[in-house]
Amino acid sequence: MDNDRIDQIIDKHQGEASSLIQVLLEIQRENSWLPKEILERVSEKLQVSLAQIQHTATFYKAFRLVPKGRHEIHICNGTSCHVRGAQGVIDTVQDLIGIRPGQTDLDSKFTLETCNCLGRCALGPVIEIEGKTHSKMSPAEAKDVIKKYE
């Protein structure tokens, strides 16, 4: 994302320091993650200290400071999915692709995320990949699903 676009987004929010979170969310919506250079630009334009921006970008759960892989795997770890065995599914997927939630693998193939409730508890444990919901997953089924992605 180039500086002009960043500036446009910032201008849309009147360059107010109080819009920091909204500005970062909007940038991330387009850029999918927040590289350091972008954070520096935002800090300069909004007159918010880098320390404050670092905290913001790591405090709020929506922000991502590493690039996304080609496939984003969301595994629901809401309580309902948890009591229906989501932990086993998460463990299996972690072992299979070698990363923990919040990380992207070295080949940039997968990004793994867990979430608090996808609102599809009737289908739990649920995995969502690229908008497609895989329902009632057992660890073995989860493995098969993930293996299909290249």
Place this chain on the structure above:
Amino acid sequence: MGVVTLTIDNKEVKAKEEMTVLEAAQSAGIDIPTLCHHEKLEPYTACRLCMVEVESRGRVKLDTACSSPVKENMVVRTKTEDIIKIRRTLLELMLSHAPDSRELQALVKEYGADKDRFEKEASFCIHCGLCVRYCAEVKKKSAVGFINSGVRREISFVPEIASKECWNCKECFELCPTEALQTAYLFTVAQISDSPSFELESEK
């Protein structure tokens, strides 16, 4: 400027109405332990060590003395059994990070804290935020800040700013009740000097 009268540990105390309970107690020579409090900084209410019992308009509650505004006829008790228990456990939690901290040691005996109550932690930081707030509020540099949330929260220097500002300042070092700050700073310096694009201010 209005003056209010309150009772702290059975002692009648007169205080200015904009004072906190902590300030009123200090003015009357009553000691309340604090860790995250600093006169030059806004109340932060994070360490919770200064908790006292306040009774005002018939309601009794626990509150942090460092932030609680004084009120006319307020009754404050600074060392009830509950409060001692709270302080003891809080100290024990902090000692799991910084068993050798002198400031913590000074309170250990008074509250009967056991420094081995909880498993030891890798990080020395007890998250009083003195360095972070001092750098932001007094020095206006924000060379050091917090990152993350929950149990992952820690202090972190911003290398670009630290490399310019910290060498000649270091005023926050004295504020830190543990060795966490110096460790973090040394770590940052090591990182910066590793990267060829940075030149430490001191070496210029």
Place this chain on the structure above:
Amino acid sequence: MAQIKSPEELEKVRQGILSGRDPSKPSISVCAGSACLASGAAEVIAAFKAEIKKQGLEADVDTKGAGCPGFCERGPVVVIYPEEICYLQVKPEDVSEIVSSTIKEKKVIDRLLYVDPSTGEKAVHEYDIPFYKKQMRLVIGDNIKIDPKSIDDYLAVGGYSALGKVIRSMTPDQVIEEVSKSNLRGRSGSGFPAGFKWESCRKSEGEPKYIICNCHEGDPGAFADRRLLEATPHTVLEGMIIGCYAIGAAEGYIFVGDEFPQTVENARLAIKQAEEYGFLGKNILGSDFDLTIKVYIDGGGYVLGESSSLMASMEGKIGEPRTKYDHATDRGLWAKPTVLNNLQTWVNVPLIINQGADSFSKIGTEESTGTRVFSLTGKVNNIGMVEVPMGMTFREIVFDIGGGIRGNKKFKALQAGGPMGGFIPENLLDLQVDYEEMKKAGLAMGPGLIVADENTCIVDMVKYYLTFLANESCGKCTPCRDGLRHMLKIMNRITEGRGQKGDLELLEILSEVQKSAALCALGQGASDPLRASLKHFRDEYEAHIEEKRCPAGVCKVLSTALNI
């Protein structure tokens, strides 16, 4: 659509919409809620549209994607009007048969009906299905009739008539009086009287005043608030608009995360439509009342649901709670008088205005009036969104509405109130949905109910909540941050077979200190599930510690325990 300039004109517009609609015309409603979409509702809708075109019925049959009626367990849900025939788990393959037999020949297709597992009886209509029978669906009952993306659908079922009534014939004080009289209480679980809050804000001197709809719902395993916003965004808006009129606020916000894209999309669209129709903006329905409402996307994190954290984050700061010495109704958002209410609190407002406070307060119990919408999940047969009158027992919810436990397993506990809530064991299931009763039992009235069966390990569940909070708290104060850190270490130890004598006592001390010393309600409530489980399921802990055994067979040496 030109702006509607008066309550009278609103009624004319409504009549216009209704007269253009023939109630005897066949119409197909397919639930387009997130859960049904995930089980293929979009494909079913597409199949209906294609089939109807193929059979040349476009002029004779309406098809719509509707709001979630709650029976997620059997989605995609389809209801055919005017007969109100309810088909469940409909697949695209079923569509041509439905059009040919049900729409054209008025024949019911047996295999798509609900079958009562105990009696084998089939239910043709929604209202015959036991899942719905015991519910009282005042808030969610119309969902399946309404396309959430259509303001006209909402108007057709009487939408915005409460706003019309307020503008036409009520002063702000009268509105507040009505809400106070209805005894509407905060649905976040606080139980705080809404009318009282509104009145304090109205009387406060500061200007401007703000209102916020809290649709954050960070509880893991709860989705009722966000599903409601998704399904019936105009009801939420109508409640908020009436609230602003009463309080004297000129700006309102819906605070919601964007992890459910549908929810945000529907809310934004609804605001746009309401502006076009003149329910928002300047001179609402011709009065001198102006109002803007915006969606505020939150940055994510459970603690943001807490009021001071929520407001700090809306001001662009770190969402850390602070000790409150003023009420938000005097100094809230931007230090201005602010009313923050839960989404379900706002949703009840149009109902109260339409029905009148007297009739509303007859529903439920003396102290807890109206209904409550829960998401019912976990090891229960009928997972979904349910609306029950206050005063119903949890046994009825789990066994009558929820249809009992999956796979005929034994019930163990109902978790209510989320990470700051507690457990209801079998012997307390006759507890009522009631603020006071629940408080006495150490429970909070959060939006989620999660059923645990004999194969659920309570110790593991408590560890799950503590792990959640250890990540999601702000991390500022010692008792919460370090208290959780060490509780979790002990819990990890216990579930990995390394529990020691004295661990439970240590947990108890930590929880006690946390409860009285933490800065905000998150820390103060963080060990409530722990405390409740120690009270009701101590034997499970003892089995883990003394016999190194997990009675439910859940705990193994877990690799993913939070490493701290």
